[in-house]
Amino acid sequence: MSAHTVEIAGLEYDYPGTQALAGLSxxxxxxxxxxxxxxxxxxxxxxxxxxxxxxxxxxxxxxxFGIDPYAQPREVRRRAGFVSxxxxxxxxxxxxxxxxxxxxxxxxxxxxxxxxxxxRFSLDPKKKFKSMSKGMVTKSxxxxxxxxxxxxxxxxxxxxxxxxxSRFQLLEMLDELRTQRGVTTLLSSHNFQDIETAATxxxxxxxxxxxxxxxxxxxxxxxxxxxVDADTEAPPPGVCVPTPSGRQxxxxxxxxxxxxxxxxxxxxxxxxxxxxxxxxxFLTTGNPVPEDEMMAAPQRVPGG
Amino acid sequence: xWCFAWIEWAQSRRSMxxxxxxxxxxxxxxxxxxxxxxxxxxxxxALVSVPTSLGAGTWSEEFTTGAARFxxxxxxxxxxxxxxxxxxxxxxxxxxxxxxxxxxxxxxxxIHTLDAQDSLLSFMxxxxxxxxIATLLSFGGPALLISYAIGLLVGVTVSSPKALRIVLTVxxxxxxxxxSTIGTLLFVLGIAPGPVGVAVVGVCVFAILLAGAYLVFLQxxxxxxxxxxxxxxxxxxxxxxxxALVVGGVTAGIVAPGPWSGGLTAxxxxxxxxxxxxxxxxGWTTQLxxxxxxxLFDAYGNRLHNVPEVMQPAVVAGASPWQSHHGxxxxxxxxxxxxxxxxxxxxxxIDIDTGETLNFPWTAEASATHQFLAWDPDARRLYTARxxxxxxxxxxxxxxxxxxxxxxxxxxxLGAFDSNWAVGTYSAGEGRVILExxxxxxxxxxxxxxxxxxxxxxxxxxxxxxxxxxxxWVVPDRPGLLALQRHIDGDRVERxxxxxxxxxxxxxxxxxxxxxxxxxxSDALSGRPPFAWVDLIPAFGRPCVLVRTAVxxxxxxxxxxxxxxRRRVFRDDDVGLGDEQTGHLSxxxxxxxxxxxxxxxxxxxxxxxxxxxxRLAVYRIDDxxxxxxxxxxxxxxxxxxxxxxxxxxxxxxxxxxxxxxxRLMQIDLTAxxxxxxxxxxxxxxxxxxxxxxxx
Numbered sequence: 001m002s003a004h005t006v007e008i009a010g011l012e013y014d015y016p017g018t019q020a021l022a023g024l025s026x027x028x029x030x031x032x033x034x035x036x037x038x039x040x041x042x043x044x045x046x047x048x049x050x051x052x053x054x055x056x057x058x059x060x061x062x063x064x065f066g067i068d069p070y071a072q073p074r075e076v077r078r079r080a081g082f083v084s085x086x087x088x089x090x091x092x093x094x095x096x097x098x099x100x101x102x103x104x105x106x107x108x109x110x111x112x113x114x115x116x117x118x119x120r121f122s123l124d125p126k127k128k129f130k131s132m133s134k135g136m137v138t139k140s141x142x143x144x145x146x147x148x149x150x151x152x153x154x155x156x157x158x159x160x161x162x163x164x165x166s167r168f169q170l171l172e173m174l175d176e177l178r179t180q181r182g183v184t185t186l187l188s189s190h191n192f193q194d195i196e197t198a199a200t201x202x203x204x205x206x207x208x209x210x211x212x213x214x215x216x217x218x219x220x221x222x223x224x225x226x227x228v229d230a231d232t233e234a235p236p237p238g239v240c241v242p243t244p245s246g247r248q249x250x251x252x253x254x255x256x257x258x259x260x261x262x263x264x265x266x267x268x269x270x271x272x273x274x275x276x277x278x279x280x281x282f283l284t285t286g287n288p289v290p291e292d293e294m295m296a297a298p299q300r301v302p303g304g
Numbered sequence: 305x306w307c308f309a310w311i312e313w314a315q316s317r318r319s320m321x322x323x324x325x326x327x328x329x330x331x332x333x334x335x336x337x338x339x340x341x342x343x344x345x346x347x348x349x350a351l352v353s354v355p356t357s358l359g360a361g362t363w364s365e366e367f368t369t370g371a372a373r374f375x376x377x378x379x380x381x382x383x384x385x386x387x388x389x390x391x392x393x394x395x396x397x398x399x400x401x402x403x404x405x406x407x408x409x410x411x412x413x414x415i416h417t418l419d420a421q422d423s424l425l426s427f428m429x430x431x432x433x434x435x436x437i438a439t440l441l442s443f444g445g446p447a448l449l450i451s452y453a454i455g456l457l458v459g460v461t462v463s464s465p466k467a468l469r470i471v472l473t474v475x476x477x478x479x480x481x482x483x484s485t486i487g488t489l490l491f492v493l494g495i496a497p498g499p500v501g502v503a504v505v506g507v508c509v510f511a512i513l514l515a516g517a518y519l520v521f522l523q524x525x526x527x528x529x530x531x532x533x534x535x536x537x538x539x540x541x542x543x544x545x546x547x548a549l550v551v552g553g554v555t556a557g558i559v560a561p562g563p564w565s566g567g568l569t570a571x572x573x574x575x576x577x578x579x580x581x582x583x584x585x586x587g588w589t590t591q592l593x594x595x596x597x598x599x600l601f602d603a604y605g606n607r608l609h610n611v612p613e614v615m616q617p618a619v620v621a622g623a624s625p626w627q628s629h630h631g632x633x634x635x636x637x638x639x640x641x642x643x644x645x646x647x648x649x650x651x652x653x654i655d656i657d658t659g660e661t662l663n664f665p666w667t668a669e670a671s672a673t674h675q676f677l678a679w680d681p682d683a684r685r686l687y688t689a690r691x692x693x694x695x696x697x698x699x700x701x702x703x704x705x706x707x708x709x710x711x712x713x714x715x716x717x718l719g720a721f722d723s724n725w726a727v728g729t730y731s732a733g734e735g736r737v738i739l740e741x742x743x744x745x746x747x748x749x750x751x752x753x754x755x756x757x758x759x760x761x762x763x764x765x766x767x768x769x770x771x772x773x774x775x776x777w778v779v780p781d782r783p784g785l786l787a788l789q790r791h792i793d794g795d796r797v798e799r800x801x802x803x804x805x806x807x808x809x810x811x812x813x814x815x816x817x818x819x820x821x822x823x824x825x826s827d828a829l830s831g832r833p834p835f836a837w838v839d840l841i842p843a844f845g846r847p848c849v850l851v852r853t854a855v856x857x858x859x860x861x862x863x864x865x866x867x868x869x870r871r872r873v874f875r876d877d878d879v880g881l882g883d884e885q886t887g888h889l890s891x892x893x894x895x896x897x898x899x900x901x902x903x904x905x906x907x908x909x910x911x912x913x914x915x916x917x918x919r920l921a922v923y924r925i926d927d928x929x930x931x932x933x934x935x936x937x938x939x940x941x942x943x944x945x946x947x948x949x950x951x952x953x954x955x956x957x958x959x960x961x962x963x964x965x966x967r968l969m970q971i972d973l974t975a976x977x978x979x980x981x982x983x984x985x986x987x988x989x990x991x992x993x994x995x996x997x998x999x
Contacts, residue, residue, distance in 0.1 A: 015528075054376060054527040077379040086527065087373035090311070090365075092318060104307035105378055 005030045005152055005184040006051055010060035012208075013046050020046040022208035023060065028201075030151075033178050033185040035199030037192070039284050042205040044188040045086070048156050051186060052082050064152065078106060080152040081145030083138070085160060091130035095123045098144045106148035114147035120169060134161035142170065146177075153177070153185040159194050171198045192276055202276070204283045211239070211283040214252065219276050222253035225289050226268035234265050241286050248288040250274065270294035305384040308375070312392045315365075320396075324403055327354075331407025346408040350401035351447040358400070359455025362393045363521070372526035386521055390456075390514075397452050401444075446506020453513030460520045578947055579626045579633050584656055585947060586625065586635055624731070624780075627679040632657060636677045636686075651686070653679070653707070662686075662707035675729040678781070684708070687759065689718065689729035689737045697723040702737050702761030716761025733781040735759030738806065740778060752776075756783055756806050767806050774799065777840045779847045779866065783807045786849060786866070788838060790828070791817060798822045799836060801851060803866060814864050820853055835859075839893050850893050850902070863895075863902060863925060872925050896950040900925060901973070903944055903953070918942060922953070922973060932978055942969075955980065 006028035013021040021043045028034050036044045049055045050062050053069030053076050062069060069076040089098060095118060102109045118125060121139040129137055138161050145153060153174070159167045175198060177183035189195055195202055196216060204212040214222070228236070230246040237258035238251040251259045272278075272294045281287055334342035366372035375385060577586040627634045633656050638649040651674070653662040664686060672692040679686050683706075690701045699720040705713030718739055721727055730738045736759060742752040752769040754776075767785075769776060774788040784805045791798045799822075801815035821834045837852040841863075852861040864871045893904040902923045910917050922932045945954040951974040969980035 049527050052377065054373075055525070074379040074381065077377065082377050084373070084377075086370065087377060088370035089374045090315060090371050091369065092315070097314070101307050101311065101378070104310065105380070 003030075004028055004063070005032075005065065006186065007063045008047070008051070008060070011047065011050060011057055011062060012059040013043075013050060013055060014058045020208055021050075021057075021060075024205070024209055025060075026203055026210055026213065028184060028186065030184050031178060031182040032201055033174060033187060033199045034201045034203055035195035036186065036188040036203050036205055037190070037195055037280060038188075038205035038211075042284070043208045044205055045084070045156050047205070048082075048084070048154050048186060048188060049086075052077065052080065052154055078108075078148075079150055080154055081148065081150035082154045082156075083141045083145045083158045084156040085138075086156070087141075088137075089129055089140075092128055094126050094128050095140050095143065096125040098140060099125070099147070102144055102147055108150075109148045111147075113149070114143060117143040117147060120173075121166065135163055135166060138162060139166060146173075149181070151183060153183055153187075155185065155187045157188055157190065159189060159191060167194070174198045192280070196276065204280060206284045212250075212252075212279065216276070218252065219274060219279055223274045223279065224251050224259075225249070225272045225274050225278065225282070225294070226251060226263070226266075227270040227288075227294055228266040228268045234262050236266070237262050239283065241282065241288050243288045248282075250279065250282055270296060305380060305388070307378065308380050308385050309388050311375075312388050316392055316396060323400065327400060327403050328407045331404045332411045335408045335411035342408050346404050347444075350404040351444055352451045354400050354404070355397040355448045355452035356455035358393050358397050359452040359457075360459035362389050362456055363460055367524075367526060367529065370526075376526055382522075386518065393456070394449070394452055397448055401448055442503045443506075446503055446510060449510040450506060450513065453510050453517060457513050457517040457520065460517050460524065577625060578945055579635070579656075584633065584635075585945070624676045624678075627653075627677065632681065634662075634679060636679075651677070651688075653686070664705055664707055676731040678731040678733070678735060680735060685712075685735070687731065687735040687737070689731075689739070691727060691729060697721045697725060698727040700727055700729055700739055702757055704735060704759065704761075714760060716757075718755070718757055718761060718763075728778075730778040731781050732756060732778075732783040732806075736764070736783055737761070738778050738783065754778070754785065754806060765806060767804075775838065777838065777849075779803065779840065782847060782866075786814075786838070786840060788836065792825065795825050796822045797825055797828050797833070801838065801849070814849070814866070814869065815851060815862070841893060841895050848895065850904075861904070872923075874923055894944060894946065895925070896946040896953075900950045901946075903946075905942070905944060920944070920955075932973060 004027045006026070008024060008026045011021050011024040012019065020041075024043060024047060026034070026047075036047065038044050046055065050057055051064055051069060053062075053064075053071075053073035056070045064076045065079060067075050099111070099114050099118075102114065103111065117123075121143060123136065123139055123143065127136075129140070132140070138158060142155075142158060145155070155174075158170060162170065171194060174183075174185055174187070178185065178200070185198070187194070187198060199216065201213065201215055202219070203210050225248060227243065227248045228246050230242075236247065236249040236251070238249045240247045240249040242248075251262075270291075272289055274282075274289075278289050278293070282289060331342070331346055334345060338345065363372070366375060376382070579585070625636045627636065634653045635656055636651060636653050639652045649672070651664040653664070654660070655662075672690050674688045674690050677686060677688050685704055685706050687702075687704045690703055692699050692701070697720070700718040702716045702718050703714070718729075718737065719727075719741070721741060724743055726742045726744060728740045730740065732738045737757045739755040739757065740752065741755070754767045754769070756764040756766070758764050772790045772792070774790050776785045776787045778784075779786055782805075784803055787802050787804055789800050789802055791800065798817040799815075799820035800813055800817050801819075803812045803814060805811070820836055823833050827833055835853060839850040839852075841848045841850060847866040848863060849866060850861055850863045852859065859875070861874045862871050863874075893902065895902050902925045904921045904923075906919050906921075908917050908919060909915075942955045942957045945956060946952070947954060951972060953971040953973055955969045955971070957969065969982060971978045971980050
């Protein structure tokens with residue numbers, strides 16, 4: 001039995017004419033909250049749907065609780081909660097109906113907790129989905145996803161459409177579930193603030209792969225942007241993009257031993273500390289950090 | 305699974321009540337306005353369009369609104385989802401079909417009173433031996449299942465076309481066509497006939513369609529699909545347009561005047577049977593499935609008079625199917641049914657003016673015949689004698705009854721004979737029966753007696769034919785005989801034609817001895833008496849007799865009205881029906897319904913061509929106009945049928961083998977040069993063409 005709640009290895013998924021995932025790997029330990037970030041079409045939603053067993057991987061493996069979620073979807077879905085913008089309960093349904101379905105579906109359905117969630121989200125139990133706002137629908141789905149006390153929450157852009165108060169409430173709740181109940185969460189979002197608030201770990205997905213993964217502290221303390229001349233021959237121990245004057249590379253502590261040697265040889269002229277925003281732009285768009293944000297080097301070595 | 309069952313129930317019941325009300329109202333309105341035609345439309349709606357639309361809509365909401373994605377996130381077995389949806393869709397189809405059919409069947413019609421559903425069920429009973437429930441299960445059930453499965457297959461395929469799903473669909477359709485073809489062949493070849501064969505093939509087709517739809521469904525994944533959100537409306541519109549087209553076409557075909565008026569049945573007339581007043585004709589027809597039925601033609605309206613399916617599968621009753629009294633015309637039919645696995649017949653009378661049906665629940669074995677039907681409109685009682693042939697010989701029952709009082713039926717055995725006897729029965733009027741029994745056993749030369757029974761079947765009197773009786777004919781609806789009597793005077797034999805009342809014993813002579821040519825005893829003994837031919841003409845409305853004989857070397861015919869002794873003499877030589885010695889054989893004669901024309905048919909063998917020639921002569925008998933004559937060459941004889949106002953004559957040519965329906969010709973006798981024209985019934989061709997009939 002794997003110690004990981006979620007273990008993804010070499011995951012590939014092809015839509016007709018499009019490769020959505022191109023060898024994505026990710027391991028999630030119990031109690032971790034992973035924020036998945038990436039541009040539209042990067043593969044976040046596809047990854048989460050593969051985790052829930054809703055899509056069959058073209059290649060690679062996915063294990064959730066040590067189980068293949070596509071082969072045994074019911075076993076995974078009983079222990080996981082899923083919120084997605086892609087699905088929609090019948091528009092004639094209401095929160096009351098969802099709670100009824102939950103009671104019939106999940107052994108661990110916690111009706112008092114469902115009531116508590118409905119109260120916290122200010123949900124009218126009789127109001128039908130067809131007359132709800134997008135945010136209310138999302139809150140209803142969150143209630144349905146959480147009230148059976150899942151071990152894993154898979155949330156695909158759950159804050160989309162939420163008002164600021166509800167959004168903060170949700171993020172706070174996720175933190176509570178993690179710290180008090182050890183719930184593991186996979187959370188995709190376009191909002192860095194959500195990730196910074198709720199996630200313990202971040203995975204940047206670009207072009208169907210994990211472009212960078214680590215903790216939030218890793219971003220600021222164990223990574224470094226450096227600029228080197230074009231004629232530097234030694235291969236950089238990180239991700240590099242070309243610039244007019246040479247190359248700009250993102251180096252993190254996983255490459256620290258090689259980084260020190262490489263830095264000594266390459267003698268980078270300028271460097272800067274990577275913020276989450278800078279790193280995301282660098283990894284997902286391939287655009288270097290603006291020159292005016294770079295400073296004279298060396299100031300520090302990542303991990304050093 | 306229960307959660308999904310609850311979802312399905314909650315979803316289905318949302319519009320169920322209004323749909324029920326809508327269908328109920330539609331069915332009731334259709335039946336009120338369209339009458340029995342609504343049953344056909346309702347069958348189409350209940351067994352085809354509603355199940356198909358429900359099948360196509362089974363997953364439509366889920367796959368187009370994102371609800372399917374929601375369902376897929378539930379820890380529910382998707383196979384269970386499929387079967388629950390399937391059960392729900394089929395259940396709804398059955399309930400909706402039941403509502404439509406109940407609304408139609410139990411609503412009286414404002415304009416039609418014919419009992420169509422009874423006839424439909426009777427048809428199934430007769431043709432396939434099925435009761436109402438078995439009929440629904442055997443034919444309606446597979447139709448509904450297949451319709452639903454077609455909709456389901458199309459629905460799950462069209463809403464998200466992908467190569468594999470289309471391949472699965474095509475494979476399914478090919479399999480369905482294959483199984484249907486094999487099933488049809490088995491049915492036609494008689495290997496798997498009847499309702500069981502139909503039901504088995506139907507269920508097989510349904511199973512294939514269902515399996516195809518299921519495989520397509522398993523290939524679907526709402527998170528992977530790219531649904532065409534426009535499909536429900538577009539496909540729904542196309543489907544509805546198609547259904548509307550079919551329903552509209554069928555409705556127009558049924559209710560609109562024209563060649564298809566009265567029903568979409570391929571018809572060929574195999575016999576025309578005119579009513580006594582000539583206003584209507586019962587056409588014995590062959591239907592698509594080989595089921596014999598009846599169509600009624602209005603002689604004056606150039607249209608079908610009644611709905612054919614109402615009459616099916618009845619067949620026109622025996623020798624006297626029409627009864628006309630007090631201006632009302634009844635057509636008596638046999639309605640076959642299966643009783644204990646055996647075909648039996650009951651009698652139903654249809655008032656063709658009002659559509660009222662009178663049912664007589666007497667049943668008889670298929671081998672039995674009713675020799676006549678006599679309807680007493682004042683007493684509303686039907687009298688008949690039923691002749692049954694058993695292993696021991698013929699037996700005769702006198703049966704009478706009222707349609708509204710089955711308890712008042714009476715059945716009386718008139719006699720049982722051994723196989724040496726030939727038996728015939730005739731109506732003697734007022735419910736009485738004349739039983740004619742001739743013993744031909746042991747070389748006897750025809751010992752014949754006539755027994756008279758009253759309306760209760762009680763014996764009244766008997767009359768044994770004397771030795772000098774050459775021939776006798778029972779006069780229709782009279783308690784008497786027309787007898788060709790011989791009189792021996794020395795070595796000469798003379799003849800006279802007499803009417804003998806069997807009740808009173810009184811006699812009346814219509815043709816005296818000198819009206820016939822006398823002949824010698826030796827000629828009589830050698831079987832070569834002079835020609836004398838007598839034809840009773842029952843179609844005249846009054847009893848008449850046409851006697852043809854040779855007097856002083858010239859052939860002539862005399863038509864005598866037995867009631868008033870009016871007579872009209874024709875010289876046969878004038879119309880080419882002359883000398884018997886040249887090979888002429890008289891075939892038949894009849895008087896038109898209006899009584900103004902007489903026709904005669906004779907045949908002659910042409911030695912030159914070595915073929916038979918058939919000659920028809922038509923006389924005006926109400927004045928001295930010259931007769932109209934014509935001749936045909938045909939492989940077989942033809943049957944003349946009078947219609948309408950005495951001016952239309954139909955000739956039915958038979959190939960003599962019964963392999964094909966007769967060819968029909970029509971003659972307008974009012975034309976300056978009456979010429980036979982080909983004719984087909986309204987359903988086939990030529991109704992409105994320049995050579996079409998005038999009716």
